[in-house]
Amino acid sequence: MNVTIVDYNSGNISSVINSFKEVAKDKVNIAVTSDLTTIKASDKVVLPGQGSFKSCIDGLKNINGLIDTLNEFALESKKPLLGICVGLQMFADIGYEENETKGLGWISGKVSKIDNQGGKFKLPHIGWNEINIKKESKIFKNIENKSHMYFVHSYEFVPEDKSVISATTDYSTNVVCAAEKQNIFGTQFHPEKSDKIGLKIIDNFINL
Amino acid sequence: MLKNRIIPCLDVKNGRVVKGINFVDLQDAGDPVEQAKIYSDGGADEICFLDITASNENRDTIYEVVKDTSKKCFVPLTVGGGVRSVEDISKLLNCGADKVSINTAAVQNADVVVQSSKKFGSQCIVVAIDAKKNGDKWEVFTHGGRNNTRIDALEFAKKMEESGAGELLVTSMDRDGTQVGYDIDLMAKISSMVNIPTIASGGVGDLDHLVDGIKLGNASAVLAASIFHYGKYSVKEAKEYLDSKGIPVRI
Numbered sequence: 001m002n003v004t005i006v007d008y009n010s011g012n013i014s015s016v017i018n019s020f021k022e023v024a025k026d027k028v029n030i031a032v033t034s035d036l037t038t039i040k041a042s043d044k045v046v047l048p049g050q051g052s053f054k055s056c057i058d059g060l061k062n063i064n065g066l067i068d069t070l071n072e073f074a075l076e077s078k079k080p081l082l083g084i085c086v087g088l089q090m091f092a093d094i095g096y097e098e099n100e101t102k103g104l105g106w107i108s109g110k111v112s113k114i115d116n117q118g119g120k121f122k123l124p125h126i127g128w129n130e131i132n133i134k135k136e137s138k139i140f141k142n143i144e145n146k147s148h149m150y151f152v153h154s155y156e157f158v159p160e161d162k163s164v165i166s167a168t169t170d171y172s173t174n175v176v177c178a179a180e181k182q183n184i185f186g187t188q189f190h191p192e193k194s195d196k197i198g199l200k201i202i203d204n205f206i207n208l
Numbered sequence: 209m210l211k212n213r214i215i216p217c218l219d220v221k222n223g224r225v226v227k228g229i230n231f232v233d234l235q236d237a238g239d240p241v242e243q244a245k246i247y248s249d250g251g252a253d254e255i256c257f258l259d260i261t262a263s264n265e266n267r268d269t270i271y272e273v274v275k276d277t278s279k280k281c282f283v284p285l286t287v288g289g290g291v292r293s294v295e296d297i298s299k300l301l302n303c304g305a306d307k308v309s310i311n312t313a314a315v316q317n318a319d320v321v322v323q324s325s326k327k328f329g330s331q332c333i334v335v336a337i338d339a340k341k342n343g344d345k346w347e348v349f350t351h352g353g354r355n356n357t358r359i360d361a362l363e364f365a366k367k368m369e370e371s372g373a374g375e376l377l378v379t380s381m382d383r384d385g386t387q388v389g390y391d392i393d394l395m396a397k398i399s400s401m402v403n404i405p406t407i408a409s410g411g412v413g414d415l416d417h418l419v420d421g422i423k424l425g426n427a428s429a430v431l432a433a434s435i436f437h438y439g440k441y442s443v444k445e446a447k448e449y450l451d452s453k454g455i456p457v458r459i
Binding site for chain 1: 210284305405
């Protein structure tokens with residue numbers, strides 16, 4: 001099996017690479033590239049994302065044909081895709097970080113700043129928080145409800161259709177921390193930094 | 209609910225741990241990777257490396273350490289010490305650091321914080337503030353505590369938040385190494401002034417000090433070195449103690 005981590009200058013992806021390689025061992029090929037042919041031929045794709053919504057979308061746009069290739073992979077070929085952090089956020093129609101920026105539009109909704117209740121909650125939301133699993137998901141196989149995951153973000157994905165929400169976390173409000181629509185999976189938290197339990201999620205995705 | 213974090217810090221010199229855990233079954237007590245792994249397996253919420261390599265020619269050793277550690281530890285890794293420029297930050301992140309802590313360079317040129325947080329995101333930029341009390345205020349020190357800038361620490365904290373820092377690591381120079389507890393007054397003042405998370409550092413001697421850092425100092429995370437290194441307490445014991453005091457921790 002071939003899993004491709006999309007490298008589009010979205011910031012620091014070494015941890016994502018290390019964790020997937022750790023889980024994959026020698027059973028699965030992990031490629032790290034923005035090469036369109038490799039992405040098309042992959043069985044699964046990982047879309048990481050650090051920095052701002054706008055900088056990540058710009059990063060995708062800067063590679064000719066990448067967005068079209070990802071659209072084809074996720075929407076036509078319907079092969080499994082995992083978005084992490086801003087990778088998940090980009091599934092939305094629109095993001096409001098820096099400037100109003102159009103997203104990939106795979107899961108209807110917007111990305112806006114977490115309501116910190118006038119400073120009562122510090123932003124970024126950094127650290128370990130519990131996830132409340134809202135629906136059965138293949139990537140949560142053998143993951144207990146209320147497991148701790150590592151978060152670092154100030155913006156949240158607000159999907160229109162609440163049935164796509166697979167988990168939330170409690171920080172000021174019920175922040176969406178995992179969403180899923182058919183073959184498209186996303187986590188706001190960082191499974192690659194969430195210790196053994198996070199690696200289990202990566203393992204679940206690889207084994208889909 | 210967001211949990212308060214416990215961050216063990218390891219001093220690394222020329223690629224080797226200087227003060228480390230002294231376990232009998234340790235294969236190589238100077239190996240930063242092995243030490244970091246012990247901490248992450250023991251429940252550390254993050255690992256912090258402080259590079260205290262003095263000579264420039266050995267400076268690159270930290271990159272190898274970070275590379276190797278990030279292949280074995282799957283909790284966040286913060287690296288600080290000797291970080292001068294956006295290029296240094298980029299190199300550390302590429303080696304697998306999740307956050308980089310900046311001290312002297314941030315004081316000398318706030319633009320390093322502005323540029324790096326824009327380029328890599330605030331989430332990976334930690335500004336380390338070394339502060340010492342002078343009368344009724346605190347002054348910022350640089351160069352590992354050797355140089356007094358006379359800059360007011362509270363004003364500096366605010367300025368760093370505005371420049372794009374994602375977190376502030378606040379070390380009391382008065383308390384560092386004394387084991388009498390954090391400078392709670394300093395912590396509480398900075399924590400209430402900024403809207404970004406703060407990390408308390410400097411002076412931990414027992415577990416009640418960790419409790420105070422969070423409860424009284426309003427720190428989001430507590431950093432400690434010697435209480436863990438010399439096996440006085442394990443990270444697990446620290447967490448259980450905090451839990452018993454009603455502090456939310458990841459257990």
